[in-house]
Amino acid sequence: MILLGPPGAGKGTHAERFSRRHGLDHISTGDMLREAVRDKKKLGLKAKAFMDRGRLVPDALVIELVRERLLSGNTSKGFVLDGFPRNLKQARDLERMLKGIRREIPWAVYLKVSQATVLARLGGRRVCENCGRIYNIPNMPPRREGVCDKCGSALVQRKDDEAETVHKRLKVYEEETQDLIEYYRGQRLLREVRGDGSLEEVQGELDRVFLEDRKG
Ligand code: AP5
Numbered sequence: 001m002i003l004l005g006p007p008g009a010g011k012g013t014h015a016e017r018f019s020r021r022h023g024l025d026h027i028s029t030g031d032m033l034r035e036a037v038r039d040k041k042k043l044g045l046k047a048k049a050f051m052d053r054g055r056l057v058p059d060a061l062v063i064e065l066v067r068e069r070l071l072s073g074n075t076s077k078g079f080v081l082d083g084f085p086r087n088l089k090q091a092r093d094l095e096r097m098l099k100g101i102r103r104e105i106p107w108a109v110y111l112k113v114s115q116a117t118v119l120a121r122l123g124g125r126r127v128c129e130n131c132g133r134i135y136n137i138p139n140m141p142p143r144r145e146g147v148c149d150k151c152g153s154a155l156v157q158r159k160d161d162e163a164e165t166v167h168k169r170l171k172v173y174e175e176e177t178q179d180l181i182e183y184y185r186g187q188r189l190l191r192e193v194r195g196d197g198s199l200e201e202v203q204g205e206l207d208r209v210f211l212e213d214r215k216g
Contacts, residue, residue, distance in 0.1 A: 001210070002081045004180055005111035007169045008118035008125070009195045010202060013134050014111070015082035018206055025075045028082040031132050032065050033057060054160055054168030056086055056176060063093050070097055081106065087176045091183060107213060108184040109206065111195035115170070122166050126155040140199065 001018075003011040012028060019026035033051060036044030043065070047057045056062075066084055069075070085091040095105055124137040126146075130153035135142050142149050160169065184190040191213070193205045 001079075001106050002085070002108040002184070003083075003111060004108050004177070004184070005113065005195060006115075006118055006173045006177075007166065008122040009111040009113045010121070011082045011111060013140075013199070014202060014206060015080045016134070017203060018210075019080045021207075022210065023077050025069075025077070025079040026082065027066065027069050027075075027079050027084070029062050029065060029084040029086075030082070032069070033062070034132070052159055052165070054165040054172060056172060059087070059089050059093070062086070063090060063097075066094070067097055070101060070103075079106075085180060088179060088183060091180055105187075105189065107189045107191060108180070109191045109193055109209060110181050110184075111193055111202070113195040117196050118170070119166070122161050125158065125161055127158055128153050129156045130154075 001024075003015050005011055012030065015026050015028060018024070033044070033047045037048045037051070038044070043061060047061060050057045062084065066081075070079075081094075085094050098105055121136060121139070124139065126135045126137060126142075127133065128135075128148035128151060131148060131151045133148055133150050134140075135148075135155060142155060146155050147153075148155060159165070181190065191209045193202060193209060195202055197205070
């Protein structure tokens with residue numbers, strides 16, 4: 001499955017839970033890039049300046065990351081792509097990669113949310129600096145303030161969640177990523193899920209769409 005939607009739609013939150021429930025590999029280009037930045041890898045050093053400014057990292061860097069992951073062999077039961085593809089070039093390269101390993105093009109789920117929801121959610125987001133687990137101060141707080149439930153590390157605000165960068169990311173989404181919705185609709189691969197609901201509501205809707213597609 002490909003999860004599509006604007007920054008703050010809930011892609012990371014749901015991709016993580018959904019893939020755990022269904023035994024799939026969660027492939028998040030945002031997480032992989034943040035890890036490369038944290039580990040001061042060459043790729044991370046190149047990507048950081050783009051990420052901090054809310055811009056897309058150059059296609060070649062991201063496509064290579066995804067290619068390595070798809071070839072790693074962990075995806076045999078299926079996978080959830082979160083944050084990739086981000087533009088038409090990435091979508092077409094993904095198709096070529098999948099053809100090369102004899103896999104079908106996944107269906108795409110569009111998590112549809114209002115701009116007001118996005119802004120509220122991103123303002124309250126905190127992430128674990130160690131394992132990347134996502135929290136939300138008003139909606140999904142940790143058990144102990146500022147501490148990750150899963151690994152006990154500190155929770156931080158993502159640098160690109162500062163108001164100015166959020167606006168830039170939303171603009172980049174409109175200009176570069178939104179077209180993918182029509183692209184996948186045109187291929188009859190698009191499903192829509194209302195992402196404004198509670199965690200449980202969105203989760204239930206994603207499961208329903210997934211099971212329907214498996215039957216179909
Ligand atoms: P990335 O990490 O992919 O960021 P994004 O697409 O902007 O998405 P976000 O992570 O901000 O939001 P999300 O939809 O995952 O929402 P979340 O689940 O956290 O990319 C970051 C950067 O990396 C990019 O700007 C770019 O520079 C680079 N990059 C990544 N991929 C790239 C690519 N393919 N090509 C080029 N560059 C790339 O939820 C948000 C908040 O809401 C959380 O606090 C959560 O707890 C809360 N929440 C979620 N669902 C609910 C709910 N149902 N009810 C209440 N609260 C909820």
